[in-house]
Amino acid sequence: MEGEPVNVNEFQELARQALPKMHYDYYTGGAEDQYTLKENVEAFRRITFRPRMLVDVSRIDFSTTVLGYNISAPIMIAPSGLHKLAHPEGEIATARAAAVSNTIMVYKSRDVSAQLVQRAERNGYKAIVLTVDVPRLGRREADIKSKYPKHLIILLLAAIKAVEVGVAGIVVSNHGARQLDYTPATITVLEEVVHAVGGKVPVFLDGGVRRGTDVFKALALGAQAVLIGRPAIYGLAAKGEYGVRKVIQMLKDELELTMALSGCPSVKDITRSHVRTQHEKFHSML
Numbered sequence: 001m002e003g004e005p006v007n008v009n010e011f012q013e014l015a016r017q018a019l020p021k022m023h024y025d026y027y028t029g030g031a032e033d034q035y036t037l038k039e040n041v042e043a044f045r046r047i048t049f050r051p052r053m054l055v056d057v058s059r060i061d062f063s064t065t066v067l068g069y070n071i072s073a074p075i076m077i078a079p080s081g082l083h084k085l086a087h088p089e090g091e092i093a094t095a096r097a098a099a100v101s102n103t104i105m106v107y108k109s110r111d112v113s114a115q116l117v118q119r120a121e122r123n124g125y126k127a128i129v130l131t132v133d134v135p136r137l138g139r140r141e142a143d144i145k146s147k148y149p150k151h152l153i154i155l156l157l158a159a160i161k162a163v164e165v166g167v168a169g170i171v172v173s174n175h176g177a178r179q180l181d182y183t184p185a186t187i188t189v190l191e192e193v194v195h196a197v198g199g200k201v202p203v204f205l206d207g208g209v210r211r212g213t214d215v216f217k218a219l220a221l222g223a224q225a226v227l228i229g230r231p232a233i234y235g236l237a238a239k240g241e242y243g244v245r246k247v248i249q250m251l252k253d254e255l256e257l258t259m260a261l262s263g264c265p266s267v268k269d270i271t272r273s274h275v276r277t278q279h280e281k282f283h284s285m286l
């Protein structure tokens with residue numbers, strides 16, 4: 001590969017060259033057979049576009065608001081810990097890149113302290129703290145069980161219960177396919193979760209986002225923004241702070257082009273009818 005990397009996959013290759021094999025394998029790997037790891041990426045590829053023509057797209061605005069923060073694009077950085085393995089400045093370099101890119105870094109509650117949030121604010125980047133807590137099942141259990149396939153039941157009940165107990169938002173995530181293998185790809189269950197939550201709180205997605213087209217697809221299926229895990233680590237490992245910024249910028253550029261070619265001047269213009277899922281293709285054949 002000559003010159004500057006032009007997409008996330010090229011950054012992955014540079015990260016592979018830069019990192020000790022053990023570290024690289026740790027970041028890229030998934031659980032057991034790595035079925036879910038592959039599916040997180042492959043499932044995006046099975047979604048196609050229905051572009052609109054004759055829309056004025058001379059100005060594209062992909063800025064958005066997430067939980068009261070204005071950010072430059074619907075892309076945030078997922079918590080992955082252990083940034084130090086990828087780069088000596090690790091966390092700090094990623095945080096600076098987030099600040100410069102006007103992006104949000106998301107943390108898990110068990111990794112953070114009040115100091116971290118204060119530090120984030122002092123350094124000009126925004127930190128959102130997630131609480132990892134699987135709520136107990138709610139009373140709408142029977143309803144949901146009659147409507148949805150088995151693998152979705154826990155997810156939907158957890159989402160509904162989480163809304164009932166007052167969470168600010170929900171991230172549809174399978175931990176980057178690092179925990180239970182053979183859970184479905186996150187993008188394939190997003191829409192059901194969005195319906196179950198019914199607009200009461202914003203829904204976010206992570207897992208397998210590697211292209212601006214993936215960001216567009218997640219937004220079309222109801223996510224308010226996406227989080228990236230490994231892509232930020234690849235950028236960090238390959239080129240430090242600059243690399244993380246470059247990864248975010250490439251995804252923004254790709255999203256901008258996708259919006260222009262799909263006839264969507266702003267994120268609000270991205271709707272369900274702009275994409276076609278495997279499920280719809282199957283039904284149209286019957």
Ligand SMILES: Cc1cc2nc3c(=O)[nH]c(=O)nc-3n(C[C@H](O)[C@H](O)[C@H](O)COP(=O)(O)O)c2cc1C
Pocket residue numbers: 026027028040078079080081082108173174175176177178206207208209227228229230231
């Ligand atoms: C090396 C690594 C470590 C991670 N550690 C955690 C963790 O400690 N807690 C957690 O909730 N998620 C963890 N994740 C999952 C990320 O928060 C995120 O869900 C995932 O990376 C998104 O998928 P992607 O890497 O395909 O973008 C980790 C991911 C990676 C790659």
